[in-house]
Amino acid sequence: MSASLGGVRVVDxxxxxxxxxxxxxxxxxxxxxxxxxLRALAGLVPYEGCVSIFGEDARGLGRKELARxxxxxxxxxxxxxxxxxxxxxxxxxxxxxxxxxxxGRSDREAAAAALERLDLTALADxxxxxxxxxxxxxxxxxxxxxxxxxxxxxxxPTTALDVGRQQQALELVDGLRADGALTVVCAMHxxxxxxxxxxxxxxxxxxxxxxxxxxxxxxTQALIREHYGADVAVVGVPEAGPVIxxxxxxxxxxxxxxxxx
Amino acid sequence: xxxxxxPVHLGAANVVRAVFAxxxxxxxxxxxxxxxxxxxxxxxxxxLGALVGGTxxxxxxxxxxxxxxxxxxxxxxxxxxxxxxxxxxVVAYGPSGSVSxxxxxxxxxxxxxxxxxxxxxxxxxxxxxxxxxxxxxxGVTVASFLTALQTFVQQQNVDTVQEVxxxxxxxxxxxxxxxxxxxxxxxxxxWIVILAHRRLLDVVAVGDEEAAALGVHVAxxxxxxxxxxxxxxxxxxxxxxxxxxxxxxxxHTIRLxxxxxxxxxxxxxxxxxxxFLVFADVIARTIMSPAELPxxxxxxxxxxxxxxxxxxxxxxxx
Numbered sequence: 283m284s285a286s287l288g289g290v291r292v293v294d295x296x297x298x299x300x301x302x303x304x305x306x307x308x309x310x311x312x313x314x315x316x317x318x319x320l321r322a323l324a325g326l327v328p329y330e331g332c333v334s335i336f337g338e339d340a341r342g343l344g345r346k347e348l349a350r351x352x353x354x355x356x357x358x359x360x361x362x363x364x365x366x367x368x369x370x371x372x373x374x375x376x377x378x379x380x381x382x383x384x385x386g387r388s389d390r391e392a393a394a395a396a397l398e399r400l401d402l403t404a405l406a407d408x409x410x411x412x413x414x415x416x417x418x419x420x421x422x423x424x425x426x427x428x429x430x431x432x433x434x435x436x437x438x439p440t441t442a443l444d445v446g447r448q449q450q451a452l453e454l455v456d457g458l459r460a461d462g463a464l465t466v467v468c469a470m471h472x473x474x475x476x477x478x479x480x481x482x483x484x485x486x487x488x489x490x491x492x493x494x495x496x497x498x499x500x501x502t503q504a505l506i507r508e509h510y511g512a513d514v515a516v517v518g519v520p521e522a523g524p525v526i527x528x529x530x531x532x533x534x535x536x537x538x539x540x541x542x543x
Numbered sequence: 544x545x546x547x548x549x550p551v552h553l554g555a556a557n558v559v560r561a562v563f564a565x566x567x568x569x570x571x572x573x574x575x576x577x578x579x580x581x582x583x584x585x586x587x588x589x590x591l592g593a594l595v596g597g598t599x600x601x602x603x604x605x606x607x608x609x610x611x612x613x614x615x616x617x618x619x620x621x622x623x624x625x626x627x628x629x630x631x632x633v634v635a636y637g638p639s640g641s642v643s644x645x646x647x648x649x650x651x652x653x654x655x656x657x658x659x660x661x662x663x664x665x666x667x668x669x670x671x672x673x674x675x676x677x678x679x680x681x682g683v684t685v686a687s688f689l690t691a692l693q694t695f696v697q698q699q700n701v702d703t704v705q706e707v708x709x710x711x712x713x714x715x716x717x718x719x720x721x722x723x724x725x726x727x728x729x730x731x732x733x734w735i736v737i738l739a740h741r742r743l744l745d746v747v748a749v750g751d752e753e754a755a756a757l758g759v760h761v762a763x764x765x766x767x768x769x770x771x772x773x774x775x776x777x778x779x780x781x782x783x784x785x786x787x788x789x790x791x792x793x794x795h796t797i798r799l800x801x802x803x804x805x806x807x808x809x810x811x812x813x814x815x816x817x818x819f820l821v822f823a824d825v826i827a828r829t830i831m832s833p834a835e836l837p838x839x840x841x842x843x844x845x846x847x848x849x850x851x852x853x854x855x856x857x858x859x860x861x
Contacts, residue, residue: 324756349758360750364803369745376746377758382739409802429757 283331284489285315285322292318293329294489305459305466307476309500310486311510316469317357319486320435323467324354335433349377353431357438357469359422363411367421370410371396374428396428400454416447423451427458434458436468440475448472452479473526477501485509497524545589545821548829551580562586587717591726592824593817595715595779596789598730600816602772602779603790604797604808605737608744609765610675616790617776620682620769621658624689626780629654631693631707635700647710648725648781654689655777661685663769674751675765713786713839715824722782733775734813740768744805786820786839788846793819796849 285293293315300306308316322329325340325348333340335351343351353374361370374396375389385393397403400420405413413421419439426434436455440448456479458464470476476483477497485493485500487509493500501524506514517525546558553561553573561571561581571578602617610619618624629650637646659682666674666681697704717723743764746754751761779786793816794808801807820838823845827838 321752326752326755344758345755345760346758349756352756354753354756356753356756360748360753362745362748362803364798365745365748366802369804370749373746373749373757376754379742381743384742 283319283322283329283333285318285327285329287318287327292489293322295331296484296486296489296491298484298491298494300465300467303459303463303465305456305468305479305481306484307480307482308467308469308484308486309471309473309476313488314486314509315489316486317437320354320437320467320469324348324352324435326354346377349429349431351431352433352435353426353429354435355422355426355437355439357441359418361410361418361421363409365410366407367402367410367413367424368393368397368406370421371402371406371424371428374425374430377429377431392430393424393428396424399427399458400424415442416444416450419443419447419451420454423454432463433465433467436466438469438471441471448475455479473501473506474522474524477524477526478522501526545592545825546581546585548825549580549585550833551577553577553581583719584717587720587723588715588824589821590720590723591717591782592715592821594723594726594730595783595786596793596820596823597813597817598726598733598775598779599786599789600793600812600819601734601737601809602776604794604805604812605740605744605768605772606790607794608805609747609768610679611748611750612675612679613795614791615679616787617772617779618686618785618787618790619679620662620773621685621689622655622773622776622780623785624686624693625654625656625658626651626777627654627707627711627785628658628689628693628696630710630784631696631703634703634706634710635696648722651784652777652781655780656773658685658689659769659773659777663766678765709837710784711839712837713784713842714835714837715783715820715827726778726782729774729778733771733778736771737768737775738809738813740764741805741809744768744809748803748805784837784839786842788842788849789816789820792842792846792849 283293283297284291284295296319308319310316318327321327323333325345335343340348372385372389372393375385375393378389379385397406400423402417402420402424405417410418410421419442434455439455440451443451452475455466459466480497482495483497483500484491485505492509493505501516503514503516506512506526513529513531515527515529517527519525547553547555557572558581561573561578564571565582573581599617603615606615606617606619607613630647633647633650662682662685663678665685666678669681670677697707743759746757746759747761747764754761794812797808797811797815801811823841824838827836827841830836
């Protein structure tokens with residue numbers, strides 16, 4: 283698949299397959315095309331090539347059919363400040379309703395279950411603008427869950443969260459995956475967290491897929507240096523797997539690249 | 544109340560009984576002249592005020608929804624400027640007398656509708672998906688161009704300034720039930736179509752892209768709602784001139800009181816808008832009685848300060 287934004291080819295001939303129930307994390311430096319890849323998968327940007335979802339061509343699916351199969355949690359979701367958490371989560375039922383239809387009992391139950399699953403039932407009547415960052419993230423996840431789509435796309439789900447909330451959010455996604463045979467494709471910047479949760483990693487650079495596989499294969503010093511231009515040490519920690527630590531050392535190659543500090 | 548207030552005292556009980564009598568086809572308890580004042584003068588005006596007020600308010604709420612812009616009003620895409628130009632051309636170049644009186648609503652309606660269609664087409668060439676910001680900019684462009692044309696026409700025909708000006712300030716003058724008959728079908732279509740989109744407007748509130756990810760064709764929703772709001776607004780403008788601020792004050796007051804969900808906001812906008820304009824009309828015709836104030840002055844007098852308050856409170860979300 284390839285996709286262009288404003289004449290620039292942002293996703294360039296990426297070919298990948300994600301198995302049912304797998305958690306794949308897309309990594310890569312800023313501008314690598316992670317977000318565009320996810321948006322194309324959700325049918326939000328035009329692309330060349332083919333996206334096949336459970337054997338069906340995504341282009342052949344209408345917007346609504348696609349939304350019943352794929353739920354997207356954007357990096358910075360728009361949250362209407364005056365909406366209540368309950369109203370917001372109920373919006374997730376949209377793909378299951380007809381154009382002029384309104385929610386029925388099964389929709390309200392699905393939304394209530396999503397609120398319950400994310401521990402938001404007590405906050406259902408709160409306005410969105412009164413929530414903390416962690417609560418907002420949970421509300422967005424609850425909306426995606428209410429959408430009842432087997433594929434969940436997450437764009438940088440943990441960027442705005444502290445270390446504890448990051449862990450909670452990712453554990454939650456992992457729990458949802460275990461409960462409901464959810465397939466997760468997730469873009470992330472934090473390589474250590476990516477290694478911790480992903481079944482498989484896809485490393486993107488300038489729109490191309492440059493490496494894929496388990497954390498041990500993708501998160502190597504050489505690949506990170508080549509594609510992120512970063513000097514890191516990859517440390518093996520028994521409970522965490524590979525931990526990516528930035529390091530500084532005198533290096534003619536780096537000095538030439540980054541200039542004098 | 545709108546039917547009760549006026550130079551001739553009719554009595555509340557009589558007014559209620561007379562209205563029922565007319566609706567049910569019975570004999571009115573009022574005498575000939577009083578009955579005519581009620582049925583041919585005051586009631587048509589009250590009903591027209593309710594129709595125009597409800598339409599402008601719900602159109603304003605709908606525009607704020609599809610453009611996700613709290614400052615949007617029914618005239619956002621050039622409807623006011625287009626109607627103003629249409630009316631000015633008729634007043635300046637049209638035949639005098641009653642033909643002109645019949646032509647003016649038509650020209651205003653056509654001007655408003657054409658302006659919005661042009662703005663929409665222009666906005667779509669800039670952003671094929673019909674994105675909100677491009678449409679708003681196109682609306683501003685079309686409006687300033689049409690206003691320039693209107694000013695030019697007016698400059699060339701200075702003797703008609705008074706008449707055009709009176710029309711621009713808005714008024715609910717009626718000649719029997721004629722104006723009500725003109726507006727009613729358009730207003731009903733606008734109300735029904737906009738209210739049918741109440742749930743979808745809540746979805747659009749999360750942004751074009753996220754709404755699309757939820758399976759909604761935002762551009763389709765936007766064009767349907769804009770078309771309905773424009774039909775209603777153009778009809779309202781055609782019979783009552785440019786009555787400002789109703790489309791902003793009413794929806795925002797309701798938002799402050801009951802929250803932002805369009806499921807409540809839209810039906811309440813129809814009701815409160817209707818009541819507000821009838822009330823404004825009572826003030827317009829009593830405060831300097833027997834002279835009548837243009838109703839646009841009354842709504843702006845209340846609207847402008849209110850608008851400032853809305854701006855202050857919505858600053859964090861703009």
